[in-house]
Amino acid sequence: MNSIQNNPFRVIGIPANASAKDIQSRKSKVQAFTRVGREVPSEYDFPFFEKINRDETLLNKAYSSIEHNNEKILYSLFWFTKVNSFDEMALKYLENDDLYKAKEIWKKITWGKEVSASNWSAFNNISTLLLWDFDDDFSEEEFHEIISAKVKLIKSEFFRDYTQAVADQTYSVHPDRQVEIYLDGVLKELNASGYNTSSAIRLFDNCDMQVKSYVIKGFTQDKIVEIEHEIEKVKKNRESNPKNAFQIGKDFHSKCQPILNELKASLGLADSNFKRLSDGVAKELLQCSIDYFNKSDESGVEGNHLQNAMSLAQTADKVAVGKMLKDRIKDNISTLEEMKDREIKEAVDVLQMVQNMYEENARKIDREIENLTRNDISFQMGWKTINQTAVEENKKNSINWQQVSLLLSEVLSTPKLRKIKESSKENLKDDFWNLLNWVKDNSSNNQISQLVQNYKNIPPKLCFDIVSAEITNTDNKPLTVEDIRYISIKIKINSKGSQTVKIYKKYINPEGQYKHNSKFSPVGYTTENTFNITPNTKVFDLGGWGSKDKCFYEVGQHKIELYVDHHLIFTKTFSVDWSPAKKAELTRNLDQLKQELQEVERFKWFRGPETKQKEVKEVQDKITKATKILMNK
Known part of the structure; x- marks a missing residue:
């Protein structure tokens, strides 16, 4: 404890209640010894203290530090007074390095007792000695005894006797303020000793409410002011630069979250200041999310602005404490969730509209043909027949596919196709894919076919890389026509996250045709499998394709293609032959x-x-x- 080890009274070598005459006498003696280069002896150089070199500079600083009454009182509360025989005996034991005996004397006349005319100096001395001897092994209860002894002295009627012994009759201060001055000194020592906010405040848990409140305020006030300053700063930054509000919000959270964690540990969740500041930070994070998304959406820039805005809103939800604010944040998250699938919903709606128009036109043409064949005698007698090819051609041409192509080119631009592919709504994506292919097949429009290809060309975002693949036959038999029944593929991956992924598989024969079953195979593929990938996933088996009765794989080179979201992600070849x-x-x-x-x-x-x-x-x-x-x- 620096306030005790290097206390001005210790440096000079006197008790805190030394008279002005004794101080001057000591000063003269010290100066005389110093001039001839001799060490100045002191009965207060206790063996458990570190040795100090009393040079002229150190001594002058010590004397200067106790020139005023308020400084004398402050330093005295971290030193010893010698008022009566109990103090003399205890201090003598300290000279002999017997802390236990000294504590025993002072505890005997203070523990469980009130401050009195005969023991007020003992309350000061036992508190100082215990504070010096304080270490990490002390409990909150023991620390409470240290602080309690000093506070009891300061708040007692006999503190007047104490101040007159240390200073003079002109010194006057309110006891509560004197307690705060003393606590400031203790907190300074705890900071210097490496105690963080929460651990230091925990030491005062058993102290009275005045002490605890002041300590909490002392440790947290700067942090409260810092967060308030950051809130004002981020508000100005996002208003002046909404395009960068995502990064502004991220930096703001990085600065404030550690401080909020400390305040939470110090003040508790129920504290009004903690609630106010947490909600203040959350509000700004939410507003950064809103401003950033609105600006990005308005400018039509490509990128992950919706995902970024969502992440800020989710961070705001974690920080927020108040129910009303959390409800508001959740409403914004729900809105962003809906907007996340805006592109795919719009695409499905437009494609469905085209299909509905086509089918309605087809039904209308069928009704006209039915009426014609029912009412025209030429058809009834068989003199005329319906050209079914022309009917189907009329159905196909009942829609202006050029206009449809222009509309789809806008709805399915490359950025929007990319967002559709990033959607997690698998059912919607299946609807989109099926409708898009239906339009392609019924329109014969090259531009629409190109849109299908554009979607295929966009790679999906996967949390894994394929390291290798192994082709296997039933019971690990060789790939010969006599032995082959089911050909399987096992994939070895390097996973970097978690993801549910649907993998489509094509078995392609030597002639370039893919194998499929009209009842079970998904359109355009042989099989499909859905996997839940985790960071621990190393291998997954995509299953086999074949027959239990015989080999239907032709002789030659085959290949298995793997697709995710209709994008080719991997190809593995294998050869089949007779033994x-x-x-x-x-x-x-x-x-x-x-x-x-x-x-x-x-x-x-x-x-x-x-x-x-x-x-x-x-x-x-x-x-x-x-x-x-x-x-x-």
């Missing part, structure tokens, strides 16, 4: 048939053209069949 022995057998059979064909095609006497043609065809059919078997077609 060497079986392949050799089938090849020999085919070669023999080819030789047989050569024999049949040669000229033979007495064989007519028709007979030759028949024999050639029979062998050619056998060759075709043998070739298909060899290729497993």
Whole structure:
């Protein structure tokens, strides 16, 4: 404790209640010793203190520090007074490094007792000694005894005797103010000792309300002012530069959150100042979110401005305390959630409108055809028939596809397609994809086809990278026609987060055609799987495709393509063939048939053209069949 170790009274070498005459006498003696280079002895250089070098500069500073009564009183409260025989005995024990005996003497006449004419100096001394001996092992209760002893003295009627012994009769201060002055000194020591706000305040938990309130105020006032200043500053910054309100809000939160954490630990959630400041920070974060989104949306800039605005609003929700404010923040988050899917909802609505118009036109044409065939005698008698191809063409041309194309080009611009792809609404995305392809298939418009391709070209945002892939056959058997039943693919990934992802899979044969089942396969793909990826996911199995009865994979090179949101993310090739022995057998059979064909095609006497043609065809059919078997077609 620096306030005790380097106390001016300790430096001079006198008790705090030394008279003016004693102080002057000590000063003269010290100056005389200093001039001849001798160490000045002092009975107050207790063994447990660090040694100090009493040079002229240090001594002059010490004397200067106790020239005024208020300074004398302050420093005296961190030093010892020698008023009676109890003090003399205890101080003698301190000279002999026996802190235990000194404590015992002073505790005996103070603990559980009120301040009196005979023990007021003991209250001061025991508090000073315990404060000096204070360390991290002390409990809040023990610290309370240190502070309580000093506060009891200051608030007692005998503090007047104390001030007259230390200063003079002219000194006068209100006891509450003197307690605060003393506490300021204690808090300064705690700060210097490395106590943070919450741990320091916790030491005062058992103290009376005046002490605790003042300590809390002392530790938190600067922080309260700092947050108030930051709130005013961020308000001006976002109003003058709303385009950068996202970064302004992020920086603001980074500065304020650690301070709010300290205030929460110090004041508690129920404290009015903590509530006020937390809600003040939350309001500004919310307003930064609103200003940033409105400005970005108004200017039509590309980027993640909706996501950024959402993150600020969510941060505001975490900071806010008041129910009304939290409700307002949640309303804003809900609005942003709805706006997050604005592009895909608008796209689905427009595409659905086009489909509805087409189907309504088609129904109208069908009704006209029905009326015509029912009422026209020529159709009833069969003299005339309906050209169904022309009917279908009329249906297709019942909509101005050029106008539809222009409308969709605006609704499905590349930035909007990117937002659609980033949407987490899988059902809406399925509706969008199906409607977009329906429009493409029914319009035959190149611009609409290009929109489909544009959407495919946008890569999805994935939380993982594919490291490698393994192709496997049922029971890990070789990839031979005899053994293949189901071909599977296992993917090894490096995951950096969590995500639910739907992966589409295409099995593509050597001729470039993908395999599918009309009952079970999703449109345009072989299979689909949905996975919940976590940071711990290393491998996932995409399942197999095949038949339990036989191999329907052709001989040749196949490939498996993986798609997410209809964007190709990975390709793995594999080869299928017969086992060497079986392949050799089938090849020999085919070669023999080819030789047989050569024999049949040669000229033979007495064989007519028709007979030759028949024999050639029979062998050619056998060759075709043998070739298909060899290729497993």
